[in-house]
Amino acid sequence: MVVAQDGQFPGGPVEDGLEGNMPAELGSLAESGPFSESGPFSESTRRDAFARLFAQHDRWLFSYLVTLLANSAHAEEVFQEVCVVLWREHEKFQLGTNFVKWASVIAHHQVQKFRRDRKRQGPQLSAEAVEQLATTAAEQANRFDFRRAALRRCLGKLPARDRQLVQTCYADSSATFKTTAQQIGRPVNTVYKALNRIRRVLHQCIDRTLAAEGMQ
């Protein structure tokens, strides 16, 4: 898989990661994309097009980071760093090529940097697992929008109180559910169990929805 192999950035500088060898890296990715013929673009057109691409895929990008880090607060932190790099390097992205693939390389690299630079406390995924997930998550990127659309429909079917629990607990990705439970004055374990149940039901609902539409 291209993403996992390219994500290594052999010999790349540690501080910023993408300085120096990134253009070649991105160039090879761009050429491998589905639309290799990109015409000339003015700077403003490029910037606008890049902004649209970013807006189109920012949710996927965040979910990719959550997948690789198994922690939404860490993902939030890395997400911002990825945004910095994406915008800093946006001129090197060849319009018409695969943005998701390009962004996933950068995101994967930032995850590695995050894991390397900061000794995180508590359990975390192994390096091997992260590598495997980077491949799987990038491969599954094309169905992210379908699953998210299904999720929206499934959320609409949730009972109001479950929806409100989701709304409260997922209001801030940097806050823990434990903190939220304390804020709303509910036993932490009860909130954990309720969220587990809701997620399971939503997951099941998404699968059913996509299956019914012949997409599973």
Next chain:
Amino acid sequence: MNDAYHRDDADAAGGLRWDRRWLTLLGDCCNGTLDGRQTDQLNRLLCTDARFRTLYTDYMQLHASLYSESAGMEEIAMPESTSGRTGAVRSGLGESGLGKSSIGGANDPAAAHAGSTSAPTMPGPIPIGQDSLDWPPEKVTRRTASQRPRRLSPYRFLSHSSYFILAGILVGVALVSSWLTFRLTRPGAMAPAVAAKERDAAGDPIGSVARITATYNCLWDSSAASAAEVGYGTPLAAGQRLQLREGLVEVTFRDGATVLLEGPASFVVDATDRFDLQTGRLAAVVPEHARGFRVHTRVLDVFDVGTEFGLLAQQSGTTELHVFNGLVKADVLDSEGHARRRLALGSNEAARIHPVSAAVEEFPADGDKFIRNMLPSAGPHDGLLAYESFDYPAGPLAAQNGGFGWAGPWFNIAADEDSGPDSNRVGSGSLTTTGMVPLGNRALQVAQHNRIRRALACSVGGVFDAAGLVENQDGVRLVGRDGNTIYLSFAQRVTATGDGFYGLELHRGDGNANRVLSIGGGAEGTGYGASSNVNAYGPGNFPALGEETTEVNFFVVKISFGVDNRDTVEIFRNPVSLRDEQACTVDAVLKGNFAFDRISLGNFDGQKLHEVDEIRVGTHFLAVTGRWGGNRGRLLRQITYRRPVGHGLETTCWPASRGIRGAGYCSRVTKVTRIRRTVGNMSM
């Protein structure tokens, strides 16, 4: 992708079954509760089982998507739910109305597993939503004045059959309880003590005396046992000691006082009206009803505090007290803690007390020594489009041109001939209400034939135009484009009740006939409430706002601009929450055409003084209540990236809100930034 699933386990509806141990593992992973053994198991599965990797990826994408979807969940179709205004979310068990046909069901292994971890044990379909969590707590239910709030059932942990039996018994109790609640929460009945009691009911731990209502890059001393548990929103118990190593924290006491502490600081929250500052710097705002508030330091016992003051307690024991508004009294203490001398400082006075000699130096107060608010920006931001804090010197208000979001300065429309144009003036000090941290001074009308107004920036390219809120009615550019909502907030006080007309008014052009809305007393012969000349709300049909008082009232006005100028105004008087609009009671509703372009202050007849402060106009509730937290308009987390030494610049990035489609953006700021912002969350 199909071959990645257990096709053999697919149920009739096309859903897929998974090993429930896997689902539990993934659920714990999302909750952040994995222990070492589970993590090893997770890693092993991820490395060896492609099917699990696919499931994991789907599950984490779901988990991540919920963060973005939660922000827009009000827009999600909710066919079975009740609507906003009447939408008291039912809190009983088993009333979801969802069976197998929707999500979950008898064959739902997830639901079946849920049964193993929570109450339901009955055979047959298990409606989702059946578990031991009664949700939502009543505090998030929006109530109108005419609705009786429902109480949570104390029997929510029992099974269905028991629940239904007990439900009948509870009906009588609930009716009585609801009636009592209605009596207590009707307009004008919200005394501070009642408000505090409601917060208790809303879930604060019993015994908590204050709450952390805002944080700014806080770093707590890790040696304190509870450091990991302290942060934005944390309720603080009596006697709780905290050590802030770095950053800013705002603590709001139950009695209404607010202190803003700057790290490093060490302090103890003693009671609902007592605070012990051991070392550090604070700025305090004490509303009138919290006058009993006391702050203790090694050498000073500050009591009978006025509205605003600052306190600096140094490690050496030297303490400085700066009074910004009002009168503050304090006892100077000796090493034994006995009072040796009493100080009384007025506005703009300060004193420095030395610990050994108990000597007191008096000097002018210096407001710049203290951080007195946590506003993130001096211009439009986070949905706040216009702001007027009356941060002008005491004197004439006309021609003052501060704040932002306005088209020009304050302009005198009318002023009493005898008192002169300066009778529309700036008064020293702010109007204070619980949870609001005012800036500057206040507007004061001291005569009885007075009106002064200020126009909002509705011109092409102005703040409101750029926000897409301006429409053209009869050749006049007004805030009120169809389909949009505007929030307005302000603090208001009058020195006598039933004493003629006064009000904060919205106008479309000048003149009485163009008065779109007036909030106050006596307009066109009405009582205390809201009236509108444009929409023919007069004595016969005006919505009252409860009992008129001489206390400071804080109003939030929500205007929903409908199609064909069929607009709706909802007015909240002293809303119980500054964060959650849904928890607040609407005190008055008006229908009509409410597009406007200016805000006026009027005071006619009688002998009263009319005061107004802290005018905010924004696009959502939090924007005008000064609180940034929750889903909408929250201040996004900002991280400062330090470049290698030598650049002299930092890059500051704001992420795209995943609740709102759009890209983040970056800007460069000089490296003089002393405090790096992490989370700017404020709530009440």
